[in-house]
Amino acid sequence: MIRRSTTRCSTMRPLFLTFPLALLLVLAPAQPMPLWGSAAPEPQGGAGEAADPLNPRVYVTNQDDATVTVVDAVTLELLETVDLREFGFGDYARPHHAQVEPDGSAWYVTLIGEGKVLKLSRENRLLGTVETEVPGLLSLDPDRDLLVVARSMTAVSPPASVLLIRRSDFTVVDEIGVLFPRPHALTRHPTEPFVYTASLGMNQLAAVHVEDGSVELVDLPGPPHGIVQGAVSPDGRWLALTAELSDRLLVVDLADPSRPVPHRELPMADGPFEPAFTLDGRWLYVTNLEADRVTVVDTEGWETVAEVSHEAMAQPHGIGLSPDGRFVFVSNRHQAGGIHDHHGGHATASGTLLVIRAGAHEVEAVLEVGRYAAGVGVPAPPRTGGTP
Structure with a gap:
């Protein structure tokens, strides 16, 4: 049952967006071919550093391969590839997004094609599964025993709700309705x-209280935005939302975390997709799916100050910051097809993981991963209590 949440809404003038049914056709991808030859830089972040089995790890979901690539977040070494088919899942499991425990003891991944969320150990043993319709993005709360799940856009009418999972025993504890369609973007207050979720189908944002289930709805002004993802600044003051359709970055004031207030907009390169703040909150990195670049925003004046590009960068999708704040990890699909479209595209090369040195805005390393590299999972900030 979906909880009937206490919901407040400033206005109710939705701008519904129409997505063609052709997006729902699943085509087998072609065999990828490398694009960048030998020009990609070798990993340098771990120069002089010995690999440590306790180093934090980065998890990259390869949506067309039913695999997850595991990378050492310190040495930038590719450690292994987890084949989800070995757990009995199919070729079209479509792993989409990942999250990691702060101490690295477990990690989580959504399987769009299987309708499941998985919990795996650091040793990649399957610890639990939860079934839910078209799970998409994840948000791990390190201060509570919670994992929140939003929805993928691949279903014709996905549930207008977010799912709350207790991580310690991996059971569903709540499902909170947010009223608007296609709740895709998902990020938490530090x-x-x-948690904050936004719609791909209308210009609305929801602030969801994960303890009492109340929801505050906020209209986002402007043309149809198609909000893909969000990130909250480390001090909790600002929420940055990527608007894929209007090519904008929406900045929302969280002075009152329960009542977000739209603050300003910035123009972005084509197809802004996922944002990530640096640990000090000074820089915001934004992947631009259709422009094949990453935009760097200086949050002191909310101005674009740099754009990072590379021959191994093609359809940059997911993004994550290393726990020590040194590196920004960017996954690249290398797919031909529509915006945010698994269906109808085909691989033009293996996916890549680009490593950008935070603050310097320079590519540090390139790693080849699987086909349709999508979500990037990195360890969450330290908890105030123990890890489930």
């Missing part, structure tokens, strides 16, 4: 019990 100190308060709120």
Whole structure:
């Protein structure tokens, strides 16, 4: 049952967006071919550093391969590839997004094609599964025993709700309705019990209280945006939302975390997709799916100050910051097809993981991963309590 949440809404003038049914056709991808030859830089972040089995790890979901690539976040070494078919899942499991425990003891991944969320150990043993319709992005709350799940866009009418999973025993504890269609974007407040989700189908944002289930709805002004993902600044003051359709970055004021207020907009390169703040909150990195680049925003004046590009960067999708704040990890699909479209595209090369040195805005390393590299999972910030 979906909880009937206490919901407040400033206005109710939705702007529904129409997605063609052709996006729902699943085509087998072609065999990829390398694009960048030998020009990619070798990993340098771990120069002089010995690999440590306790180093934090980065998890890259390869949506067309039913695999997840595991990378050492310190040495930038590719450690292994987890084949989800070995657990009995199919070729079209479509792993989409990942999250990691702060201590690295477990990690989580959504399988769009299987309708499941998985929990795996650091040793990649399957610890639990939860079934839910078209799971998409994940948000791990390190201060609570919670994993929140939003929805993928691949279903004609996905549930208008977010799912709350207790991580310790991996069971569903709640499902909170958010009223608007296609709740896709998902990020959490660093100190308060709120997650923020936004719609791909209308210009609305929801602040969801994960303890009492209340929901505050906020209209986002402007043309149809198609909000893909969000990120909250480390101090909890700002929420940055990527608007894929309007090519904008929407900045929302969280002075009151329960009542977000739209603050300003910035123009972005084509197809802004996922954002990530640096640990000090000074820089915001934004992947631009259709422009094949990463935009760097200086948050002191909310101005674009740099764009990172590379011959191994093609359809940059997911993004994550290393726990020590040194590196920004960017996954690249290398797919031909429509925006945010698994269906109808085909691989033009293996996916890549580009490593950008935070603050310097320079590519540090390139690793080849699987086909349709999508989500990037990195360890969450330290918890105030123990890890489930």
